[in-house]
Amino acid sequence: MVKKNLFRYSSVLMCVVLTAASLVGCGANTAATTGTDTAYVTEMAAGSTEATITQAITNELAVSNKSTLATNTRQETVYVFNDASGNKNHITVNEKITDANGNETLNKTESSENAPVTMKVTYKLDGKEIKPEDLAGKSGKVTIRFDYTNNQKKTVTINGKKQTVAVPFTMITGMMLPTDVFSNVEVTNGKLTKVGDNIVAVGMTMPGLKDTMNLKFNDKSLDLDIPEYFELTADVKNFSLDMTMSVATSNLLSDMNADDITLDDLKKTVASLDDAATQLADGTVTLQDGTQQLSDAIPALTDGVDQLNTGASSLKDGIYAYADGAASAYEGSVSLNDNMKTYADGIGTLYNTLKDNNLDSSVASAAKGAGDLAAGAATLDAGIDSALSGAGALVTGAKSLTDGTGELATGAAALAEGADKIGGTLTSGMTEAKQKYDNAYDSFYQLAMAVIGGKLGYNPAAMTGEQKITAATTLANVGISATADITDENQCTKAAAFIMQNYNDTDITTGKIGIRTAMVSALTAKYAAADTEHKYTLDQLKAKANSDSDANLVAISSGLSQAYKAYGLLNDTMTSLTAGGENSFFNGITKLNEGAGQVNTGANALKAGIDQLSAGAGQLSAGSKQLKAGLGTLSTGLNTLSTSVGSFSTYKEGTLCSSLYALNLNAGKLQQEGTEALQSGLSQLTANNDTLKSGASQLADGTATLKDSSGTLADGVTQLNEGAITLKDGMAQFNSEAIEPITKLVDSDAQTAVDTIKAVVKAGQEYNSFLGKSDDKAGSVTFVYKTAGITANK
Incomplete structure (x- = not known):
């Protein structure tokens, strides 16, 4: 009885489709032009190829094509335009929407999606396949075959198992065959109809349904014959073929109530027998539950191994990136150390040059000579005054005057020579200080570019030209110039402020990278890689890196400040010595030298012409007083210069000599203990790059092997679980075979078959929109395929 019911349900599904097509029985698949099954339609339907085919297909669908869509509906007609090969x-979609009041809205849409059912059209001439364009105009035995592929499928659970169910599309293809071209026409899975002087061939298939309906009963297949292709053979003369049309719809089963298909009544009859059989199999079910739990736990294990393998791979990538970064850092440290050495050497050269040329003693000597000159000028003035008081003493005074003016000329010449040395030394010192300041500022600017580049999200070690321009513009906007200008009193202050502002900026999430943080990170990594003896802890390494980075930053900032101060001091000194134009220190020395010579000449002339001297004594007294005042100013200025210059032998804060001493000392120390040590440490760090990379690769390879092995373990557990399932099924089979005389009326195969039929019906009812629209409107969709004809080129 069960087998009979199962066949009945399957026949209902098939006959709903096949009866709609008026085929001969549910399994009829061949028709010919001869015989009594040739049908005729009205002559009016032969007006055109499309109209004729449409009429024939409409007649075939008349059984199940009743429209129940009135209001609040959506009807889609999808036109698929194919070439002659299918x-x-x-694709064009016409959409008709009817609201609750019966008002209609028409929409037209072009779609790039594929239709759910695709077709392939093949042609043969006298048994050999031929391209459609080559068939035009030929004569002979022609075979045309339409193969359809159902691509609209869904996965459902039937009787506890996953199963693929195809949406039950009914595919009807129509062709109009002129009798003057086609004769002896035969079709497979279709029928023939005579319309005027033409033969209309109609084929019907349900692609994909045969695989879905691969049903079994007591392990025996029902072997339902469901057509999936349409084929036509004919004798032709001068072959040509107008367009063919196909219609695909899943609506033919929409009126079937799947809930009416059931085995519940039979199941109730044998319910008590099923309960007894279930108790007998409980033991094997419990065993299978245990193996299932083990099998369910395996994915967590394999996931963990996968995560470990992924982490090892990421670690490998990180170590490779770290090694590349360390190599780049080493190259940068080499350049930094070379620049620092040049800077330190330059400061040393400046310091030694000024010291070897006795700048301090020369300035002191010049100050003492000016004092002596001032005292001499006072004496001269007093002598002139005495000369005015007595002509008798004038001769003796004239002799003393000539002797004094001779000494004055000698001292003035020496003073002029010393002034020239001072000017040359100051000029050289300013040039040297400016060069060192430029070098120091360039090093600072490179550091500032790296910091700004990091904040902008660039790689500081590999910025492109465009990125460098952006970074330089950003620095310029905050007042940091790319060009060193030692005369700009704000530049050094802004550089120091930039270092302080970016000293501890560590907000990585916003791209900010602090100067001190970057230096501490680099020093920490360097010390950690270089330390193979003491094994310092991370805190100890960070403490040492913090200490050294602070010292380095202080040295850089101090170097800029001291270079600026040194230049400023030299420049101020030079300015004070050249201030006043014609009355400047250097011009005064020159004039003093010239004046001393003139005084000496005048004194000699005075000795020769004492009478003239007596007559001009008043004028000489006035000039002597001016000379006394000028020499007093000169003496004061040189004393101030001497105090500012200081001494190379005695350290005093703020003096030129002491500032150059400190700058020279710290520059060399920074180069030897800072940049040179940094270069050495990074060299040792990069020496281990290959070993580190090799270890990371071995680790990644090991975790990959572990991952592969975990798959083998998973397969073993799966086999164990399948064995438990087999045991459980064997017990169930034993129970079934033991009580088969009583329970053979119903089994899992029957229920599976019923559920499969229900799933097919439901899949057809649920597919109601090609456009994928989902709302409260009742939907339907019909596909119309228009396949190009074949005609000979004229």
Whole structure:
């Protein structure tokens, strides 16, 4: 009885489709032009190829094509335009929406999606396949075959198992065959109809349904014959073929109530027998539950191994990136150390040059000579005054005057020579200080570019030209110039402020990278890689890196400040010595030298012409007083210069000599203990790069092997679980075979078959929109395929 019911349900599904097509029985698949099954339609239907085919297909669908869509509905007609081989050209969708009041809205849409059912059309001439364009105009035995592929499928659970169910599309293809071209026509899975002087061939298939309906009863297949292709053979003369049309719809089963298909009544009859059989199999079910739990736990294990393998791979990538970064850092440290050495050497050269040229003693000597000159000028003035008081003493005074003016000329010449040395030394010192300041500022600017580049999200070690321009513009906007200008009193202050502002900026999430943080990180990594003896802790390494980075930053900032101060001091000194134009220190020395010579000449002339001297004594007294005042100013200025210069032998804060001493000392120390040590440490760090990379690769390879092995373990557990399932099924089979005389009326195969039929019906009812629209409107969709004809080129 069960087998009979199962066949009945399957026949209902098939006959709903096949009866709609008026085929001969549910399994009829061949028709010919001869015999009594040739049907005729009205002559009016032969007006055109499309109209004739449409009429024939409409007649075939008349059984189940009743429209129940009235209001609040959506009807889609999808036109698929194919070439002669069945390949899609384009798709147009006409959408008709009827609201609750019966008002209609029409929409037209072009779609790039593929239709759920695709077709392939092949042609043969006298048994050999031929391209459609080559068939035009030929004569002979022609075979045309339409193969359909159902691509609209869904996965459902039937009787506890996953199963693929195809949406039950009914595919009807119509062709109009002129009798003057086609004769002896035969079709497979279709029928023939005579319309005027033409033969209309109609084929019907349900692609994909045969695989879905691969039903079994007591392990025996029902072997339902469901057509999936349509084929036509004919004798032709001068072959040509107008367009063919196909219609695909899943609506033919929409009126079937799947809930009416059931085995519940039979199941109730044998319910008590099922309970007894279930108790007998409980033991094997419990065993299978245990193996299932083990099998369910395996994915967590394999996931963990996968995560470990992924982490090892990421670690490998990180170590490779770290090694590349360490190499780049080493190259940068080499350049930094070379620049620092040049800077330190330059400061040393400046310091030694000024010291070897006795700048301090020369300035002191010049100050003492000016004092002596001032005292001499006072004496001269007093002598002139005495000369005015007595002509008798004038001769003796004239002799003393000539002797004094001779000494004055000698001292003035020496003073002029010393002034020239001072000017040359100051000029050289300013040039040297400016060069060192430029070098120091360039090093600072490179550091500032790296910091700004990091904040902008660039790689500081590999910025492109465009990125460098952006970074330089950003620095310029905050007042940091790319060009060193030692005369700009704000530049050094802004550089120091930039270092302080970016000293501890560590907000990585916003791209900010602090100067001190970057230096501490680099020093920490360097010390950690270089330390192979003491094994310092991370805190100890960070403490040492913090200490050294602070010292380095202080040295850089101090170097800029001291270079600026040194230049400023030299420049101020030079300015004070050249201030006043014609009355400047250097011009005064020159004039003093010239004046001393003139005084000496005048004194000699005075000795020769004492009478003239007596007559001009008043004028000489006035000039002597001016000379006394000028020499007093000169003496004061040189004393101030001497105090500012200081001494190379005695350290005093703020003096030129002491500042150059400190700058020279710290520059060399920074180069030897800072940049040179940094270069050495990074060299040792990069020496281990290959070993580190090799270890990371071995680790990644090991975790990959572990991952592969975990798959083997998973397969073993799966086999164990399948064995438990087999045991459980064997017990169930034993129970079934033991009580088969009583329970053979119903089994899992029957229920599976019923559930499969229900799933097919439901899949057809649920597919109601090609556009994928989902709302409260009742939907339907019909596909119309228009396949290009074949005609000979004229």
